Amino acid sequence: MAGMYCTSRGLCVFVVCTAVILSLTGGSDAVVVSTTHGDVSGSEFLTSSVVGNAVFDRVxxxxxxxxxxxxxxxxRWRPPQDPTSWTGVRDVTEFGSRCPQVEFPLSGTIYDxxxxxxxxxxxxxxxxxxxTPNVSATANLPVMVWIHGGGWYSGSGASYPAEIPTSLHNVVMVTINYRLAHLGFLxxxxDDAPGNFGLLDTxxxxxxxxxxxxxxxxxxDRVTIFGESAGGWSVSLLVMSPMATGLFHRAxxxxxxxxxxxxxxxxxxxxQNLALSLNCSxxxxxxxxxxxxxxxxxxxxxxxxxxxxxDGRFLLQSPWDLMNHKFINRVDYLLGTNNDEFGYMASQVPYVDADGMTRAEFETNLLENLQLVVEQYxxxxxxxxxxxxxxxxxxxxxxDDPIYRRDQFLQLLTDAWFAAxxxxxxxxxxxxxxxxxQASSRVYQYELQHRASVFSFRPPYVxxxxxxxxxxxxxxxxxxRDDTGNSWKYSFTQEERDLSLDMMAYWVNFAANxxxxxxxxxxxxxxxxHWPRYTPSSQSYLKLDVTSSxxxxxxxxxxxxxxEEVxxxxxxHVHSNRASHGTRETSCSLSVLVFTFVVSYLLA
Known part of the structure; x- marks a missing residue:
């Protein structure tokens, strides 16, 4: 599924929440694994005719x-509770229901x-x-937990084909559902949970x-959380939350x-506004x-x-304040953006098109989008x-150039909402x-700069x-692979397949090490x-492309x-972002770290 959500103030964010129907090519006896709530019986996915370059013949x-x-x-609108335990062996060969959500279908060759x-x-x-490629309790493979995107309006863990990267790497992947829209964030x-229910689910x-x-x-002891778009928001909030301390090690x-x-x-x-709209007093x-x-x-x-x-429990201050004061969990962090995050707007809203933007369109729509920016403060x-x-x-x-105004408007939104x-x-x-x-956190930043050939249906100026x-x-x-197992399913180039292999390897290497x-x-x-490490002074990043640099x-x-300026x-009050080894900076950060441990202990 592909989705797009549009806010009441005019900001539209397109979120790819795709899924691939992967046909099993056969299997053997079901594998039974014990969990804290009962035994579960899964299935085998045979990879040979489905995934090109697969390392493992089954997942x-x-x-x-x-x-x-x-x-x-x-x-409803309570913190998540433990599931009911079961006796016998539970069949877990089919996906569970996705959470109630707003559906935003989007047409396009690859989406269809x-x-x-x-x-x-x-x-x-x-x-x-x-x-998982290995169900042995002694395998000790790194774990990657995917938090799906969808603007906190849509999506599900089932939509993501984790069979593919798992068939290529020594890694266990987990995808999850969480409550969405008003059911997840009202x-x-x-006092026990005045909001943030979807995040408490994670x-x-x-x-x-x-x-x-x-x-x-x-x-x-090697759990990495990762996510895209709203999933990336969730990841960052877990990095900020004392309630999540110790539950993961990289992000x-x-x-x-x-x-x-x-x-x-x-x-x-x-x-209250929702209640009134639904005739609830x-x-x-x-x-x-x-x-x-x-x-x-x-x-x-x-x-x-x-x-x-x-709420004083999941989130002690606003996200901006927590980042500004470095009041966050200490974890290794890989993070980045795409260089044209708002390119989709060119085909989704009437004021962004091949003719550019008028000055009135620029200023009117800028006002609507900036309203959401200032509300974080x-x-x-x-x-x-x-x-x-x-x-x-x-x-x-x-x-006075309408094409220039359009391009700057899209760059402005990419910077304000994603890059900055x-x-x-x-x-x-x-x-x-x-x-x-504990050693200092290792941080790696990227910007993806390649538009894949399968998106040729997009406007040429994107x-x-x-x-x-x-x-x-x-x-x-x-x-x-396609249904025959002999050809590629989609028309990506070989360079793009290599870029895909690179990205999966970078991500799994980071999760593992x-x-x-x-x-x-x-x-x-x-x-x-080589991907250089980000430091406050160097601010190095990798430009991900078919030829990365x-x-x-x-x-x-x-x-x-x-x-800083906004x-x-x-x-x-903006804290200096320059690298500092001064006593005051270190003392402040250590005080924040100690406070985090205290809060975490009290909330345990």
């Missing part, structure tokens, strides 16, 4: 394992060729899927992984780091929630932009930053000093890598361009504008 799959109780009835693998939708949806007044899934993954061949954010609207605890304006909070809990889930699937709540007015943004992106000598938050997180994580019991393009490469879709260049333990070695300080002026205009 073991376990689909639709419940990691939490169904969040229905009184458990792929489809969703979970046919049903239900609130009983808190399932995960495990893919603010409440309940923590529950990670707790399941910690307690069970060894029996599936995984190493619970990968693709096209998404938390830099979006945030609500303070007990602000239930959004909930807001006079009594308990009666309002009882009314909402009694409604069918489909009544709750509106496209209001989801927001996180600074708990501000409501864009007046303070409107002209500075225009000055930053429009050269007076070019400002990514750089800020890279600075925060890499700037945390080493301590006696030349870069669009939002979601990385997913096709990361999950090895260029390596799929904390360094995308370190292939220790790899099932197959690849000769790849290293560079430094991605769009430095624009990054400083969004990460926050100051919003009344924020």
């Amino acid at each position: 073991f799959t376990f689909k639709g394992i419940p990691y939490a109780a169904p969040p229905v009835g009184d458990l 060729a792929i489809s969703v693998r979970s046919n049903s939708s239900s609130e009983d949806c808190l399932f995960l899927n495990v893919y 603010p409440t007044l309940d 923590i529950k899934a990670l707790e399941w992984v910690r307690g069970n993954i060894r029996n599936f061949g995984g190493d619970p 990968i954010s693709q096209s998404g780091v938390a830099g979006f609207p945030v609500r303070e605890k007990r602000d239930i304006t959004q909930t 807001t006079a009594s909070y308990d009666d309002m929630m009882s009314c909402l809990r009694g409604l069918p889930s489909e009544n709750l699937l509106t496209t209001v932009f989801p927001s996180v709540v600074t 708990l501000r409501s007015s864009v007046d303070t930053i409107l002209q500075p943004v225009i000055d930053q992106y429009l050269d007076p000598d070019m400002a 938050p990514t750089v800020m997180m890279a600075q925060a994580q890499s700037g945390m000093p080493a301590v006696a019991w 030349t870069g890598a669009d939002h979601g393009d990385d997913f096709f490469l990361m999950f090895g879709i260029p390596l799929l 904390g360094d995308p260049n370190d292939s220790t333990g790899a099932a197959r070695m690849r000769d790849m361009v 290293a560079d430094v300080k991605i769009r430095e002026s624009n990054m400083k504008f969004w990460n 926050p100051r205009l919003m009344g924020k």
Whole structure:
């Protein structure tokens, strides 16, 4: 499935949440694995005629394992609870239901060729899927837990063909479902969970992984969380959350780091507005929630932009403040963006087209999009930053050119929504000093710059890598064989298949060893361009392309504008991003680290 979500203020973000129907080519007796809630019986996926270049001739799959109780009835808008244990052996050869969601079909040759693998939708949806080349409890393979994108409106773990990278690498992959839209992110007044339910689901899934993954061949002490778009947001928020401390060891954010609207605890304006629209009285909070809990889930699937709540448990401060103060979990982090994240807008909105943008279109739509930017600072007015943004992106000598205005508008949104938050997180994580019991975090940044040939149907002026393009490469879709097993399924070039192999190898190397260049333990070695480590001073990154290369300080002026000038205009005190070994900086970071441990202990 491909999806697009559009906010009420005009921001549209296209999210590729594709799936591939992978036909089993045969199998043998089912494999039974024990979990904390009961035994499960999975199946074998034979790779030889389906995945080109596969290392393993089979992958073991376990689909639709419940990691939490169904969040229905009184458990709607409650923290996830343990699932009910079962006796006997549970069949997990079919995917569980995906969570209720907003569906956004998108046409296009490659999108028409792929489809969703979970046919049903239900609130009983808190399932995960495990893919492994080795079910031995002593295999100790690195574990990668995928958090899907979809704007927190749509998507499911079942939609991602983790069979492909698992058939190529010594890695255990897990994909998960979590609650979406209002069901996952509606603010409440309940002290135990005043929001962030979809994110609490991801923590529950990670707790399941910690307690069970060894029996599936995984190493619970080498868990990497990774995700794209809204999944990348979720990853970054888990890096910021004291509740997630110790549940994972490395993180990968693709096209998404938390830099979006945030609500303070007990602000239930959004909930009250929803209740009124559904004829639920807001006079009594308990009666309002009882009314909402009694409604069918489909009544709750509106496209209001989801927001996180600074609830004092999952999130202690706003994401911007946590990054600014380096108040985050210390983990190795690989993160990056695509160089044309908003290219899809060229075919989705009327004000971006081959003729460019008028000045009025530029300023009107800029206002709508900046409104979401300022809300991450708990501000409501864009007046303070409107002209500075225009000055930053429009050269007076070019400002009358509609093509130039269009291109700058798309670059502006790519920088504000994706690149700048990514750089800020890279600075925060890499700037945390080493301590006696733990080395400093290893950080690696990338920008994908290649638009694959299969996207030739896009407008010719969209030349870069669009939002979601990385997913096709990361999950090895260029390596799929057609039904005969003798030809490629999709018309990627050989260079693009090599890029896909490179990306999967970089990602798995990082998950295994904390360094995308370190292939220790790899099932197959690849000769790849060296990826330099990001530091606060070097700010090195890798330009991922059919011919990749290293560079430094991605769009430095624009990054400083969004990460330093705009926050100051919003009344924020911006901490220096320069590398520092001074006592004050180290003391502050150590104090924050100690506080994190204290909070984590109290919340345990």
